[in-house]
Amino acid sequence: MKANVTFPSSQLAIAGILFTPDDHTGGRLPAVVISHPGGGVKEQSPSVYAGRLADAGFAALVFDAAYQGESEGEPRGLENPFQRAEDIKSAVTYLTTRADIDPDRIGALGICASGGYVPYAAQTDHRIKSVATVSAVDLGSVFREGLGRAQDPAVLQALLDQAGALRTAEAHGAAPRLEAWIPDNAEELLETATRQFRETYEFYRTPRGHHPRANQGWVLRSIDLIAQYDSYAMIRLISPRPLLMIAGSEAETAYFSREAIERAAEPKRLVIIDGASHIDLYDRDEYVTPAVAELTAFFGTHLAG
Numbered sequence: 001m002k003a004n005v006t007f008p009s010s011q012l013a014i015a016g017i018l019f020t021p022d023d024h025t026g027g028r029l030p031a032v033v034i035s036h037p038g039g040g041v042k043e044q045s046p047s048v049y050a051g052r053l054a055d056a057g058f059a060a061l062v063f064d065a066a067y068q069g070e071s072e073g074e075p076r077g078l079e080n081p082f083q084r085a086e087d088i089k090s091a092v093t094y095l096t097t098r099a100d101i102d103p104d105r106i107g108a109l110g111i112c113a114s115g116g117y118v119p120y121a122a123q124t125d126h127r128i129k130s131v132a133t134v135s136a137v138d139l140g141s142v143f144r145e146g147l148g149r150a151q152d153p154a155v156l157q158a159l160l161d162q163a164g165a166l167r168t169a170e171a172h173g174a175a176p177r178l179e180a181w182i183p184d185n186a187e188e189l190l191e192t193a194t195r196q197f198r199e200t201y202e203f204y205r206t207p208r209g210h211h212p213r214a215n216q217g218w219v220l221r222s223i224d225l226i227a228q229y230d231s232y233a234m235i236r237l238i239s240p241r242p243l244l245m246i247a248g249s250e251a252e253t254a255y256f257s258r259e260a261i262e263r264a265a266e267p268k269r270l271v272i273i274d275g276a277s278h279i280d281l282y283d284r285d286e287y288v289t290p291a292v293a294e295l296t297a298f299f300g301t302h303l304a305g
Contacts (some may be wrong), residue, residue, distance in 0.1 A: 001021070001024070002020075003020075004017050005026075005094070006260070007090060009086055009091075010066065010083060010090075012067075013071065013072045014072070014087060014091070014095075015063060015070035016042065016062060016091065017047065017062055019047075019050040020100070021057050021058070022055075027100075028101060029101055030102055031058060031061065031107070032107045033128075034049055034050050034061065034062045035084070036065065036249065039182075039204065039218070041064055041068070042063055043112050044211055044283075045134075045282040049292065051104045052288070053294040057300075063118065064194075065082070065087050069213045076176075077176075077178075077217050077219045079218045080225050082225065084114070084117040088114075088117060088127050092127050093190060096127065096136060107130040107132065108121070108131055109133070109134065109139070111134045111135060111276070112282075113137050114135070115133035115134060115138045115256070117141070118131060118248035118292060119231060119243070120130075124237065128301035130242050130244075130303060132246070132296075133246065134233055134291055135247060136253070140226055140230050140301075141231075143199070143226045145175055147252060147253070155221075156290075160224055162223070163221040163222075167221055170221070176220075177220045178216075178217035179203070181217065181218075182201050196252040199278070199280075203282060228270055230262075231256075231260070232256075235264045239267070240267070242269075242296065242302050245267075245270050246291050246295070247273070249273065249274050249275060251277050269298075
């Protein structure tokens with residue numbers, strides 16, 4: 001079963017979908033908050049996982065981040081890691097107000113960029129009783145250092161110069177400048193791009209995963225917020241609550257999960273899905289199915305009554 005819901009986060013209305021088991025007849029359910037990738041929306045990979053978790057007996061809440069999708073917030077496309085974390089905490093708050101949800105059995109799952117945002121939020125929100133990620137990414141690191149940490153430091157400095165100039169321009173009435181997550185004219189890039197870029201393009205820009213509200217661009221001055229954000233600096237604070245991180249063996253982003261697990265305190269577990277890339281874990285059944293099996297067992301154990 002699915003129901004459209006809204007809840008407040010920093011005085012903005014956040015649009016969500018609550019998945020519940022079809023056979024639920026009463027009683028309080030364990031619940032999982034699921035947060036979407038950068039450039040994504042709730043109807044994409046979060047709903048893939050939410051539907052599977054609902055089939056396994058959980059309530060699952062997916063939602064669009066503030067400034068994105070169907071949620072409120074101007075300028076559209078702002079990517080603010082600190083607001084993203086607040087949205088996750090606000091989703092937890094919303095679930096605690098519902099009579100059909102057990103407030104003491106709420107977990108959280110983050111996918112891609114939200115695989116950074118969810119652990120970051122959970123570090124200080126003890127209401128999140130168990131924490132999981134799929135294809136986790138620290139967006140701050142990606143923008144500071146590039147994927148694989150091969151970016152020239154001058155790139156970030158130039159972006160920060162632009163961010164300051166754009167803030168000034170907006171103060172004088174200019175429209176916010178949007179930067180595409182994936183360029184519209186990517187055909188030439190695809191010939192030399194990494195597998196990560198090619199598969200991201202395929203997911204977001206073809207019928208495979210396209211959604212009209214997804215991947216419409218991010219406000220370029222967001223970089224001065226993103227660059228000072230570190231997903232995993234304090235990840236040890238999640239302990240003694242359990243942490244599960246799932247990554248594909250072929251994912252160019254898998255190093256984020258490996259390094260985060262090394263920094264985290266027990267109990268913690270890293271699961272590598274053999275053969276899967278970063279994007280495969282968004283929707284490819286042969287890889288999502290074993291990931292969901294791990295998540296179902298994890299949340300089933302740690303959100304037990």
